[in-house]
Amino acid sequence: MDKIVTKDNMAAWLRSLREKYEMIGPVKRPDGAPEFRDIDMMPPGIIPGGIEVALDNAAWLMPPKDYLLPPTETLFTYDEKDQAEPLKVPLAGDKPRLLLGLRACDARAIRVLDHVYLDGAFADPYYAARRKGMVMVGNVCDEARWSCFCTSVGEPVEWLKDLDAVITDIGAGFVVTANTPVGESLLDSSYLSDPSDQQMNLKVAAWDKLAAIPKRPFADKLAKDFLAWDDPIWEKYARKCLGCGICSYLCPSCSCFDIQDERVAGQIERFRCRDTCQTCYFTLMPSHNPRPEKKMRMRQRLSHKFKYQPEQFDIIGCTGCGRCVELCPVNLDIRQALAEVTPNE
Amino acid sequence: MSEETTTIEQQTEEQKPKVWKPRILGILCNWCSYAGADLAGSSRLQYPPNVRIIRVPCSGRVNPQYIFKAFQRGFEGVLVLGCHPGDCHYAKGNYYARRRLMLLKKFLPSLGIEPERFHFEWVSASEGIIFAEVIAKMTKKLEDLGPFSGVSVVQGVTQINTDAEDEHR
Amino acid sequence: MDIQEIRNKAKRLLESGEVKVVVGYERGSTESKSTPAFIESPDDVDRLIWDATCVNNLAAYAIQEAKNGGVAIIARDCDARSIVMLVQEHQLDKDAVRVIEVPDETQWADDPALPESLEERRAFWAKEFEKCTRCYACRQACPGCFCNTCFIDRIVPRWAAKRAGASDAWMFHVTRAMHQAGRCGDCRECSRVCPVGIPVHLLAREIETFVGELFDYKAGMDMDADPVLGTFTPEDPDPNEHGG
Structure with missing residues (x-):
């Protein structure tokens, strides 16, 4: 189902949705930089005339995963003095969340996270509580950034069809496409009307443009067995890697965490926080370090996304958002590494 | 330092002063200043009960990060006392400490911490009186400065709890 | 060139x-x-x-x-x-x-000025460190950070938790800056690599200024000089409130 909402009515429509949902989306900060955040939390000055939602392909820095896997999440707390009391386990609240303006890659990354945190016997209750009832509204990118490579690791248009609804900017307004019953319920609003054929054509053109983002040489060659354990390439790329956590902390689909305990003034807290395979402390055991060398950690990151996750969940763990490409301090470009390890024929 | 932290918390627990008093972390050299503090005690000298003391083998053992940690956990003031120059039990530990800590004291204002919150000087084993004076003077200074809102206050909201806090505030 | x-x-x-x-x-x-x-x-x-x-x-x-x-x-x-x-x-x-x-032709971005009042400064840093992702890119890019095990990665004692928020990040950045005393050549890599734009280099720069004032020392100028905090002279500046 498709509807059209004018640019003037967009803010009013989004505001009406906020009554039912806690809304999170890309917004323009006062300094103009885009940011993916809780729209309710924006300072009052930003909201009045219309929510300054940044529905373009500006790369908001922090991936939406932070709303499913907060950078720090309390797992339980207890009071040292009152050990008979049961552990306090905080779980996310009841008001469902609406993630707005997800780029295809970021939306797909949440599917990757779903596999990690919900599949099989080990569903994670904290993630599940946040994920439950979450509504995902996508956004069709207008322009590919230099770092983008979504079409090389999958089909972004198909990823968008997987969402509850998708917003397409057609210049004079937005076409909103519902893919699910929940999506349709969002469209049930007097601010939206039926689109004309011409408007629908513009929408299709925008989707086609997204699908036409040029593919990289490694596209369609990402067979599970293309990454060799002892490929000299790991050493080559690891040599310039500084070993920071930018690529994994800002990755929308990287899912690893560390668990720490802390005791402050008699309050014990166990929390989990981001962790990265790019440090030598990752999965460090008392007697054994599985990846003492940089090249092993380089191998881990690529293999996890392009080999282990495809084997485990039948999904490529990378969605081509380009954050790691764009933000790496030494321009270690994952796409070049992939091009080198894929078979040439 | 974790052991000492435990002690500090337990003390707070028991004492629970009614009015706000600044809390001082004192890091004292074992050979001179700790003995000086001992002397102040055994001489029945009166000094404000605001200081929690950690004994270290030498002021040269004092890493600036101990002091940062104390401020991060919400202490109003940090005090480092060592042997007078020339008197170090290990010959020169206090000279190294002096460089580090003079630098630290200059640096604190760059972080927005009043330099008065950090005090560093020499107290020998025989200077019980000076020890008591130092504590009294520092307590007075910190009372004048008022409570320390911590290092994580963004626009009036404390983001993370502090350790040395609350019960008596 | x-x-x-x-x-x-x-x-x-x-x-x-x-x-x-x-x-x-x-x-x-x-x-x-x-x-x-x-x-x-x-x-x-x-x-x-x-x-x-x-x-x-x-x-x-x-x-x-x-x-x-x-x-x-x-x-x-x-x-x-x-x-x-x-x-x-x-x-x-x-x-x-x-x-x-090679000549330094780098186009440096303007540095934010530290606010005048101490209270504002504290808030300034809290606001900056609130953004920190703890990716440690600043440390990894810094030639002066050559420790085998960084204090922040130690489990016992734990100097700061690896949690988000200004408090623990403050502990990390401030201590790291202090560890750079006499080591920082002001290359500003720490700030350049920061994905969230924290002006980390200002901390070390402040420290180097004071190192110069107190000890007449500039980092990385003389291969044969002792590191500034690894040496002393009896005549160094002294707290000396009660006399020698």
């Missing part, structure tokens, strides 16, 4: 066997980026470039590369100071490293 001059120098050093590798810059994966290059053969020196995209402090690779034999590093003034500092700190054998000097 003419790129050919750099390439010739690199070539000579490799041909003579003086060094095994030249660390420089080559074109990155897009025109606006360069990437560190490890040139091991005289035939490859033409990969080297020198332009406004060459921003990394390559001294970050000095220790790693010197392990395999001689290394030459293309370095601006501030980067060369890092190398001198590493020799001073006994992290690098001075015979194992050559510097190919």
Whole structure:
């Protein structure tokens, strides 16, 4: 189902949705930089005339995963003095969340996270509580950034069809496409009307443009067995890697965490926080370090996304958002590494 | 330092002063200043009960990060006392400490911490009186400065709890 | 500076066997980026470039590369100071490293000014550190951060939790800056690599200013000088409130 909402009515429509949902989306900060955040939390000055939602392909820095896997999440707390009391386990609240303006890659990354945190016997209750009832509204990118490579690791248009609804900017307004019953319920609003054929054509053109983002040489060659354990390439790329956590902390689909305990003034807290395979402390055991060398950690990151996750969940763990490409301090470009390890024929 | 932290918390627990008093972390050299503090005690000298003391083998053992940690956990003031120059039990530990800590004291204002919150000087084993004076003077200074809102206050909201806090505030 | 001059120098050093590798810059994966290059053969020196995209402090690779034999590093003034500092700190054998000097033409962004009042300063840093992702890119890019185990990675004692929020991040950044005392050549890599734009370098710069004022010392200028906090003189500035 498709509807059209004018640019003037967009803010009013989004505001009406906020009554039912806690809304999170890309917004323009006062300094103009885009940011993916809780729209309710924006300072009052930003909201009045219309929510300054940044529905373009500006790369908001922090991936939406932070709303499913907060950078720090309390797992339980207890009071040292009152050990008979049961552990306090905080779980996310009841008001469902609406993630707005997800780029295809970021939306797909949440599917990757779903596999990690919900599949099989080990569903994670904290993630599940946040994920439950979450509504995902996508956004069709207008322009590919230099770092983008979504079409090389999958089909972004198909990823968008997987969402509850998708917003397409057609210049004079937005076409909103519902893919699910929940999506349709969002469209049930007097601010939206039926689109004309011409408007629908513009929408299709925008989707086609997204699908036409040029593919990289490694596209369609990402067979599970293309990454060799002892490929000299790991050493080559690891040599310039500084070993920071930018690529994994800002990755929308990287899912690893560390668990720490802390005791402050008699309050014990166990929390989990981001962790990265790019440090030598990752999965460090008392007697054994599985990846003492940089090249092993380089191998881990690529293999996890392009080999282990495809084997485990039948999904490529990378969605081509380009954050790691764009933000790496030494321009270690994952796409070049992939091009080198894929078979040439 | 974790052991000492435990002690500090337990003390707070028991004492629970009614009015706000600044809390001082004192890091004292074992050979001179700790003995000086001992002397102040055994001489029945009166000094404000605001200081929690950690004994270290030498002021040269004092890493600036101990002091940062104390401020991060919400202490109003940090005090480092060592042997007078020339008197170090290990010959020169206090000279190294002096460089580090003079630098630290200059640096604190760059972080927005009043330099008065950090005090560093020499107290020998025989200077019980000076020890008591130092504590009294520092307590007075910190009372004048008022409570320390911590290092994580963004626009009036404390983001993370502090350790040395609350019960008596 | 003419790129050919750099390439010739690199070539000579490799041909003579003086060094095994030249660390420089080559074109990155897009025109606006360069990437560190490890040139091991005289035939490859033409990969080297020198332009406004060459921003990394390559001294970050000095220790790693010197392990395999001689290394030459293309370095601006501030980067060369890092190398001198590493020799001073006994992290690098001075015979194992050559510097190919290049002029500092970096277009530095304007630094934010620290607010005047102490309260505002504290809030300034809290607000900045609130953004910290704890990716430690600042540390990893810093040639002065050569510890085998960083204090922040220690489990016992734990100096700061690896949690989000200004408080623990403050502990990390402030302590790291203090550890850089007398080591920082103001290359500003820490701020450049920060994905969330924290002006980390201001901390170390403040410290270096005070190091100069107190001890008349400038980091990374003299290979034979003792590190400033690893030495003392009896005449150093003294707290001395109650007399000697």
